Amino acid sequence: NAGVTQTPKFRVLKTGQSMTLLCAQDMNHEYMYWYRQDPGMGLRLIHYSVGEGTTAKGEVPDGYNVSRLKKQNFLLGLESAAPSQTSVYFCASSQRENNEQFFGPGTRLTVL
Amino acid sequence: GDSVTQMEGPVTLSEEAFLTINCTYTATGYPSLFWYVQYPGEGLQLLLKATKADDKGSNKGFEATYRKETTSFHLEKGSVQVSDSAVYFCALSDPYFNKFYFGSGTKLNVKP
Numbered sequence: 001n002a003g004v005t006q007t008p009k010f011r012v013l014k015t016g017q018s019m020t021l022l023c024a025q026d027m028n029h030e031y032m033y034w035y036r037q038d039p040g041m042g043l044r045l046i047h048y049s050v051g052e053g054t055t056a057k058g059e060v061p062d063g064y065n066v067s068r069l070k071k072q073n074f075l076l077g078l079e080s081a082a083p084s085q086t087s088v089y090f091c092a093s094s095q096r097e098n099n100e101q102f103f104g105p106g107t108r109l110t111v112l
Numbered sequence: 113g114d115s116v117t118q119m120e121g122p123v124t125l126s127e128e129a130f131l132t133i134n135c136t137y138t139a140t141g142y143p144s145l146f147w148y149v150q151y152p153g154e155g156l157q158l159l160l161k162a163t164k165a166d167d168k169g170s171n172k173g174f175e176a177t178y179r180k181e182t183t184s185f186h187l188e189k190g191s192v193q194v195s196d197s198a199v200y201f202c203a204l205s206d207p208y209f210n211k212f213y214f215g216s217g218t219k220l221n222v223k224p
Contacts, residue, residue, distance in 0.1 A: 004155075040216070
């Protein structure tokens with residue numbers, strides 16, 4: 001099993017550009033999450049999904065959109081990137097809401 | 113609301129020293145508790161967990177005991193190695209609110 005994979009690993013954007021980060025899991029997990037990690041601030045939840053076709057806002061959802069069209073995939077979109085969105089983005093999945101989360105390797109995004 | 117508080121880092125130790133990273137929590141109900149480790153450039157990996165009071169989680173020489181009376185889940189290792197250098201995150205899963213909370217992380221540097 002590959003576990004949780006993320007695409008791409010690195011990306012540089014200019015302010016105002018858009019992009020989509022892809023997360024895929026092969027563990028048949030119901031729950032998926034997007035976090036951002038900034039220096040000194042730990043992990044902050046952006047959006048999450050409790051099943052195919054459902055999404056919900058986390059702690060810092062502004063400027064991001066998500067979609068969960070297939071159970072195994074969770075997409076994070078930035079419609080108009082801003083320098084404040086420079087961060088490392090992690091995707092995670094879990095079987096249920098209280099179970100341990102499995103993390104992907106991260107995507108390092110820089111917005112100039 | 114629920115929260116997790118970890119000791120601030122960085123923590124710098126010499127090889128073979130004893131490690132303690134403090135973690136305390138606030139939660140409604142009966143949470144599960146976790147320690148995750150993040151090696152440089154990687155995602156978070158589950159290190160150990162405990163699901164009820166007085167449980168001891170252990171893995172790779174690390175241990176943590178779920179102490180309900182002191183609302184703590186301190187991480188310990190008797191003899192650290194250079195390869196243990198990483199960032200350690202304490203986390204809790206609260207079944208009452210169906211939420212997962214991470215601490216801010218503690219960076220450990222182990223010198224040879």
